[in-house]
Amino acid sequence: MSSLKPSSLSESEEMYLVTIAKLIENGKPSPIPLSELAHEMEILPVSANQMIRKLAEQKLLNYVPYRGVELNDAGKEKVARIFRYRRLWEVFLVNSLGVPINEAEELACRLEHITPASISDRLSRFLGNPKIDPHGNPIPSATQKQIQQKLLSLSKTHIHQSAKISQIKSDPSVKTFLLQEGLTIGTTIHILAKGSGGDMLVEADDHIISLAQKLTEMIYVDLINGTVSL
Numbered sequence: 001m002s003s004l005k006p007s008s009l010s011e012s013e014e015m016y017l018v019t020i021a022k023l024i025e026n027g028k029p030s031p032i033p034l035s036e037l038a039h040e041m042e043i044l045p046v047s048a049n050q051m052i053r054k055l056a057e058q059k060l061l062n063y064v065p066y067r068g069v070e071l072n073d074a075g076k077e078k079v080a081r082i083f084r085y086r087r088l089w090e091v092f093l094v095n096s097l098g099v100p101i102n103e104a105e106e107l108a109c110r111l112e113h114i115t116p117a118s119i120s121d122r123l124s125r126f127l128g129n130p131k132i133d134p135h136g137n138p139i140p141s142a143t144q145k146q147i148q149q150k151l152l153s154l155s156k157t158h159i160h161q162s163a164k165i166s167q168i169k170s171d172p173s174v175k176t177f178l179l180q181e182g183l184t185i186g187t188t189i190h191i192l193a194k195g196s197g198g199d200m201l202v203e204a205d206d207h208i209i210s211l212a213q214k215l216t217e218m219i220y221v222d223l224i225n226g227t228v229s230l
Contacts, residue, residue: 011113014082015041016051017060020071021079025137026169031068073145080140085112087133088123094134095127101134117142136167136185136220152223154189155198155216162190163221170218178219181209188224 009017019041023032038048056063060075071079089111093104121142124130132138157163165187168175178184182204193201198213211219 009078013051013055014078014113016048016055017071017075017079018082020061020069021076021083024071031062031064031070033068037069077145080144081117082112083137084124084140084142084144085115085120087137087139088120088127088130089115090133090135091127091130091139092123104134132166132185136169138166152221153217154191154200154202154211154219154221155213157191157221157223159191159194162188162224164188164224165219166222167220168218169220174215174218178215182207183209183219189221 016037019037020032023036023040024030028036034048034052035045037052038045041048052061052063052069055061055075056069059072060078061069061071063069086108089108090101090104093099093107094101099107124139124142130139152163154163154165165183165185168178168183168185170178175184183189187204190203191200192203192208198216200211200213200216202209202211
């Protein structure tokens with residue numbers, strides 16, 4: 001069974017790489033401070049320090065003294081593969097088997113460790129080569145060697161721009177509310193107005209929706225036209 005493992009790393013070692021990648025994916029600038037990594041993993045900083053040095057010796061990340069850790073090219077490639085396996089399984093479990101999303105996430109974390117590349121490719125084709133998982137996270141392609149970094153939140157867009165929702169990072173109740181308003185992954189929206197406090201007025205499917213700033217910060221988009229606000 002061990003011959004099917006996509007890497008020679010232990011599950012614990014992989015979790016360190018995955019946690020660093022998720023922080024970057026969610027917009028945290030690299031390098032990631034060790035204290036923040038330890039907090040995210042709910043472990044002691046001394047434990048994080050020991051594992052980080054071990055992974056650095058394996059040339060999967062770089063440790064920058066007094067600043068933190070950053071994935072190098074080898075680490076990013078390994079994480080992209082892990083994300084691909086995990087997120088494809090999540091899509092299969094949720095969409096094909098009807099497994100609750102939280103349960104599917106836990107099962108996918110186990111399946112990723114015994115998934116060879118050939119099976120992931122067949123699974124992707126079976127699912128229609130999906131681009132996102134049930135959480136709205138991007139699924140890396142078979143050849144992708146980088147993780148997607150900082151996403152563009154709706155709060156950073158400008159009036160008169162158009163965008164397509166790519167991710168919604170919120171709890172289920174907020175996602176349900178947005179869905180009722182016609183806003184979900186894949187929805188095209190047009191920014192009509194933006195208040196001084198960050199509230200926005202958007203249009204989706206000829207329906208005008210008012211969004212508080214807090215909500216606009218949970219919605220991530222791909223611009224269809226216009227420039228990104230810096």
